[in-house]
Amino acid sequence: MFSITQRAWNVLIFTGIAAAVFGIIALIWPAQTALTLVLIWGWYAFIDGVIELVAAFRPEGRATRGLLVVTGIVGVLAGLVAIFRPLESAVALAWVLGIWLLARGVSSAISAFSEASVTPRWTLVLGAVCFVVAGLIFIMNPGAAALTLSMWLGALALVWGVSILVAGFALHRMSGKEKAAV
Template sequence: MDTDVSWKFLVVRGVIGIVFGILAVVWPISTATALMVLWGVWVLADGIGALVQASRPESAGTRLGSVVLGVAALIAAFFAIFSPQVAAETLTWIVGIWLILRGLFEAIVAFSTRLPGPRWLVLLSAVLSILLGVFFVANPGRGAVGIAVLLGIIALTWGVVYVVAGLLTRRELAEAASRR
């Protein structure tokens, strides 16, 4: 790749990240809705693929699993595409349950095994997982919006990093060219 193009590519990626990040933070509900619809389209394709796989003769041993997976994916895709808010809330609820279970498991591990590092860090992680999980389960709508805002902040941050990296790369290339 031409070095002149590489720094420009970094800057463009960064600007796209910044724009997406700002939009996600300013319109988190729309962002969560759009992400659910996109996820629904992907799950639809995955479900169709699983059903096609189930119809092939070489999948005789895994046919039932592929059919179940395909049908489940089609149902999930239907809800994600035609009712994205409900899908986002449901997914947030599932993530909340997972976080609670993860936190409980981490707490058990912290007390029942020998850890190479400080035990309090594992306990802190457990408490944070449980608290975040309880928040998601108790407030799935706000949790989905929170995830969209967090995604926006991450995209915005990475966007700034890419723009800075691109501009620094440009400066280094200019300095190297002037030394020649």
């Protein structure tokens, strides 16, 4: 019979290994990772859209039928585009992120110079500059931006995986000491 700490360190170690492996794969093959993530999202959007359409025609969906039909159709179409045109979808996502980053930067700049600003202005201006620069980079080169996102995701997963792995081994060591004390 396993104690709670034995189960916990096992889960941490397996989770850490899985995250680290994913991170390494994403770093070695960033283009394939980006396309895979787009495909996963495409299938999710497609399935979600189908579920919305089914819900629209159920008796309890009558009040929101119009909204459910619209979101269902958009989900199905977006999913199909991502599934059958993943490269273009990854580039489109980078464009959308770039536009969002620009808008966020402008919003931060406006906030920095508003009368109601409670945050130090220099932090808002610095944030605005970073958002605008990142937005321009994404818009000027969306393909590289999509690859960079994959690589950052891979690096994050690798660091997270190693830290979880270290925590798992530390907990394993602690549970061994608890057993010896009993």
